[in-house]
Amino acid sequence: xxxxxxxxxxxxxxxxxxxxxxxxxxxxxxxxxxxxxxxxxxxxxxxxxxxxxxxxxxxxxxxxxxxxxxxxxxxxxxxxxxxxxxxxxxxxxxxxxxxxxxxxxxxxxxxxxxxxxxxxxxxxxxxxxxxxxxxxxxxxxxxxxxxxxxxxxxxxxxxxxxxxxxxxxxxxxxxxxxxxxxxxxxxxxxxxxxxxxxxxxxxxxxxxxxxxxxxxxxxxxxxxxxxxxxxxxxxxxxxxxxxxxxxxxxxxxxxxxxxxxxxxxxxxxxxxxxxxxxxxxxxxxxxxxxxxxxxxxxxxxxxxxxxxxxxxxxxxxxxxxxxxxxxxxxxxxxxxxxxxxxxxxxxxxxxxxxxxxxxxxxxxxxxxxxxxxxxxxxxxxxxxxxxxxxxxxxxxxxxxxxx
Amino acid sequence: xxxxxxxxxxxxxxxxxxxxxxxxxxxxxxxxxxxxxxxxxxxxxxxxxxxxxxxxxxxxxxxxxxxxxxxxxxxxxxxxxxxxxxxxxxxxxxxxxxxxxxxxxxxxxxxxxxxxxxxxxxxxxxxxxxxxxxxxxxxxxxxxxxxxxxxxxxxxxxxxxxxxxxxxxxxxxxxxxxxxxxxxxxxxxxxxxxxxxxxxxxxxxxxxxxxxxxxxxxxxxxxxxxxxxxxxxxxxxx
Numbered sequence: 151x152x153x154x155x156x157x158x159x160x161x162x163x164x165x166x167x168x169x170x171x172x173x174x175x176x177x178x179x180x181x182x183x184x185x186x187x188x189x190x191x192x193x194x195x196x197x198x199x200x201x202x203x204x205x206x207x208x209x210x211x212x213x214x215x216x217x218x219x220x221x222x223x224x225x226x227x228x229x230x231x232x233x234x235x236x237x238x239x240x241x242x243x244x245x246x247x248x249x250x251x252x253x254x255x256x257x258x259x260x261x262x263x264x265x266x267x268x269x270x271x272x273x274x275x276x277x278x279x280x281x282x283x284x285x286x287x288x289x290x291x292x293x294x295x296x297x298x299x300x301x302x303x304x305x306x307x308x309x310x311x312x313x314x315x316x317x318x319x320x321x322x323x324x325x326x327x328x329x330x331x332x333x334x335x336x337x338x339x340x341x342x343x344x345x346x347x348x349x350x351x352x353x354x355x356x357x358x359x360x361x362x363x364x365x366x367x368x369x370x371x372x373x374x375x376x377x378x379x380x381x382x383x384x385x386x387x388x389x390x391x392x393x394x395x396x397x398x399x400x401x402x403x404x405x406x407x408x409x410x411x412x413x414x415x416x417x418x419x420x421x422x423x424x425x426x427x428x429x430x431x432x433x434x435x436x437x438x439x440x441x442x443x444x445x446x447x448x449x450x451x452x453x454x455x456x457x458x459x460x461x462x463x464x465x466x467x468x469x470x471x472x473x474x475x476x477x478x479x480x481x482x483x484x485x486x487x488x489x490x491x492x493x494x495x496x497x498x499x500x501x502x503x504x505x506x507x508x509x510x511x512x513x514x515x516x517x518x519x520x521x522x523x524x525x526x527x528x529x530x531x532x533x534x535x536x537x538x539x540x541x542x543x544x545x546x547x548x549x550x551x552x553x
Numbered sequence: 554x555x556x557x558x559x560x561x562x563x564x565x566x567x568x569x570x571x572x573x574x575x576x577x578x579x580x581x582x583x584x585x586x587x588x589x590x591x592x593x594x595x596x597x598x599x600x601x602x603x604x605x606x607x608x609x610x611x612x613x614x615x616x617x618x619x620x621x622x623x624x625x626x627x628x629x630x631x632x633x634x635x636x637x638x639x640x641x642x643x644x645x646x647x648x649x650x651x652x653x654x655x656x657x658x659x660x661x662x663x664x665x666x667x668x669x670x671x672x673x674x675x676x677x678x679x680x681x682x683x684x685x686x687x688x689x690x691x692x693x694x695x696x697x698x699x700x701x702x703x704x705x706x707x708x709x710x711x712x713x714x715x716x717x718x719x720x721x722x723x724x725x726x727x728x729x730x731x732x733x734x735x736x737x738x739x740x741x742x743x744x745x746x747x748x749x750x751x752x753x754x755x756x757x758x759x760x761x762x763x764x765x766x767x768x769x770x771x772x773x774x775x776x777x778x779x780x781x782x783x784x785x786x787x788x789x790x791x
Contacts, residue, residue: 151664151674153655160655160694465653471610472710473640473668548610550651 153469153478154485157462168454169490173497175447177505180498180523182440184506184513189436191514193320193429194421196260200241201271202391203399205415206406214243214388215320216423225390225412226263232405234398239263240387242333245323250301255293257326258319261333261387269312269327277312283329288312290324304339308332320429322511334385349373444526452534455487459538463545470547483538491531495524555622556583557718557750558607563616565602565773576602577613578773584766586717589744589751591761593778594770600754601722603770607752608643608720609635621717640668644711644749646721650703652695658682658706659691662713669714681709685739701732708739712747719743721753730759737763 158165197205197215205214206225213219229238242261247254262269268279269288277297280286285306289295291313299310308328317325328336352372356362362369394402399416406414415423425433459466466479506513515523565577576599584590594600605611607618609626618626620642625633644665652661659678666674682688685705687698695703704724711719721740725733737753737760744751744765753764761767761780769778 151660151667153664156660157655462655464651465655468651468653469664469668470636471608471639471645472665473636473638473643474664475636475640475668478668546611548605550645550647 152485153482154489157482158486158489165486165490166493168458169493170497172451172454172490172494173501175450176494176498176523176527177501179440179443179447180502180515180519181506181509181513182436182443183519183523184502184515185509185511186433186436186440187516187519188512188514189320189429189433190425191316191516192318192322192512193424193433195273195316196258196319196325197417197420197424199272199314199317200391201393202417203394204392204403204406205417205420206390206392206412207388207415209411209413211413212423214241215420219388220386221389221412223385223387226387228409229390229392229406232402234395234402235392236395237266237393239267239391240330241389241391242330242337243388244333244337245319246303246336248301248303250295256323257289257293258323259333259336260325260327261330262327263391264329264331267391272312272327273314273317274312275315277310279312280327280329281311284332285309286311286328287332288314288327290314290317290326292316292318293324293326304336306335316512316514318512320424330387338385444530448530448534451487451490451531452537455483455490455531455535456537456541458486459483459541463541464550466542467545467547467549470545471550476543479542480539483542484532484535487531487535487538488528491527492524494531495527498523554586556619557586557621558752559583559619560603560607560613561617561619563603563606563613563618565599565606565613565615575599575773577606577616580616580770580773580775582607582768582775584718584750584752586750587744587748588765589741589753589763590766590768591764591778592752592754592768592770593756593758598770599773600770602773603775604720604722604752604754607718608645609638641670641714642717644714644716644719646704646707646711646719646724648723648726650695650698650700650707652698652703652706652710654695657692657694658687658698658702661695661706662709665710665713671714674713677713678709681712682706684712685709700728701735704728704732704736705739708736708743712743712749715747716749719749719751721751723754723756725755725757725760730757733757734760734763741765 206221206229207213207219208221211217211219223240226238226240229235240261240263244259245256246259247256262280264280264283270279272288275291277288280288285308287301287308287310289310295310297310297313300307301310319325349372353369356368356372392402403414403416406412469479560580560582563577563580567574567576580603592600592603606613612626612629612631615628617624620638625631625638653664656664659682662678662681663674666677671677679688679691682691685708687702687705690698690702698706725736728736740751740753741763743749767778768775
């Protein structure tokens with residue numbers, strides 16, 4: 151006869167209530183672990199999705215995520231020409247905030263080096279990569295935009311052609327991908343008044359130079375909207391991403407590292423920058439909170455199991471007096487603790503399935519968490535049983551005779 | 554035939570120094586199989602201490618306890634596995650029925666069979682409940698049973714392992730006189746029909762005719778009890 155199950159059967163409602171409460175507590179613990187894992191993953195997912203071997207950024211900066219980076223676009227061609235380099239592509243990164251049907255959307259806009267990089271390496275769940283260099287964008291599903299939706303950016307329509315999953319920044323913003331050219335158009339978008347004023351400034355500068363005074367017809371060119379003044383620099387990029395042939399990484403890195411105007415990071419270093427800088431404090435905060443929460447849960451479980459045992463003191467004394475083998479009584483406490491842990495975790499799992507997707511920050515249940523959380527729960531309830539087990543050991547059977 | 558249980562010169566003291574209380578003061582006692590004995594005495598006279606010592610629950614400080622002719626406790630030290638002895642050879646009945654609250658009437662008896670290693674516990678439990686006339690309540694939890702029914706189930710539980718010794722500590726204290734007598738008669742039936750030795754601690758003098766032997770304790774000392782002498786010695790009513 152299983153005493154643990156008999157006791158549960160007798161007090162089923164209370165036991166299920168306790169398991170439900172424990173389950174909600176475990177939900178919070180698992181959620182914190184998931185948020186922690188999500189934060190770490192979010193911090194690096196964007197860098198990983200680019201599948202670059204080397205990140206070339208502005209000299210002495212930790213760009214493009216940890217801080218701003220402005221790189222001359224010629225770096226792309228210089229890198230591409232290096233022996234051992236399979237591909238080099240530009241990359242831009244900026245955060246924009248736009249109103250869409252009355253809702254404010256905060257978007258991290260990433261420029262891809264179209265046509266070399268159409269976004270094929272992105273975690274696409276629906277749709278397709280970019281097929282043209284202008285007017286298309288890939289967005290993360292968390293933005294809530296459907297395929298085919300049209301967004302107006304910098305006065306021009308952009309059609310959603312692909313949806314990614316979990317393409318988020320370390321700050322939790324959803325990422326949208328466009329071509330570098332489009333990203334620069336959006337970044338450099340300015341009102342008509344600003345364009346007129348800029349053209350006026352070009353004319354004034356021309357008039358101040360011998361060139362302008364000698365060739366007044368140049369002023370007509372400056373006011374032509376199709377013309378661009380030759381002295382205006384090409385828009386910068388945030389980084390150049392380099393893919394290297396096998397076994398060439400160290401050599402290419404050494405060469406790029408010797409250039410005076412750039413700093414180069416490997417993929418691992420870029421991820422370390424993100425984890426070490428961008429989310430370090432938040433990560434530590436959540437990590438410590440998770441530890442405290444786990445300890446709190448363990449103490450609460452211990453008290454719950456202890457109280458469940460305490461309530462049975464008289465019954466246990468009677469059973470002891472009847473000569474119940476010690477393992478049967480210890481087994482009663484342990485089996486109830488395990489049952490409580492298993493039910494609690496099942497509740498936590500079920501609640502998590504419903505609640506976690508609704509969290510504003512991603513709750514990432516990694517394989518490690520999926521395996522370790524139930525295991526840790528069972529270890530915690532086993533350890534938490536120690537007080538109860540000690541109490542069982544100490545029960546004096548003569549208490550049963552005291553009425 | 555060896556007595557079911559025998560004690561020689563049992564001594565037990567609670568507390569120390571001036572606060573010391575002698576609960577057992579050289580108690581020697583024997584109870585033969587198939588007999589039922591009553592243990593009378595005022596509160597604090599040492600009855601429960603003797604029950605605990607004979608039931609291997611709380612040993613005396615000094616003295617010897619023999620079980621079926623075998624020395625099992627000497628000067629407070631266990632010479633055998635006492636839990637195993639309780640499990641296989643002893644049955645307890647308490648003032649309150651002390652049934653396990655989360656087990657049904659049948660399961661309370663069945664678990665005792667299980668502890669004692671008796672096969673087919675469910676069938677045995679049903680048979681015992683029938684023997685004690687509570688078979689119809691086998692699925693009821695203790696709190697659903699009347700006091701008398703609880704005590705019958707408790708006796709059935711005590712009988713589960715065909716014990717050679719049953720110790721009952723004021724088993725009728727919570728019952729009315731009719732049910733008290735019924736329970737006492739059950740003990741005699743168990744002793745005479747099943748060959749168990751039964752020792753019942755009681756304050757109830759109305760059913761003393763049921764018992765084969767009567768003992769009385771006072772200040773930790775045990776002596777035979779004679780109802781007639783006790784009545785003669787009692788002061789006349791005012």
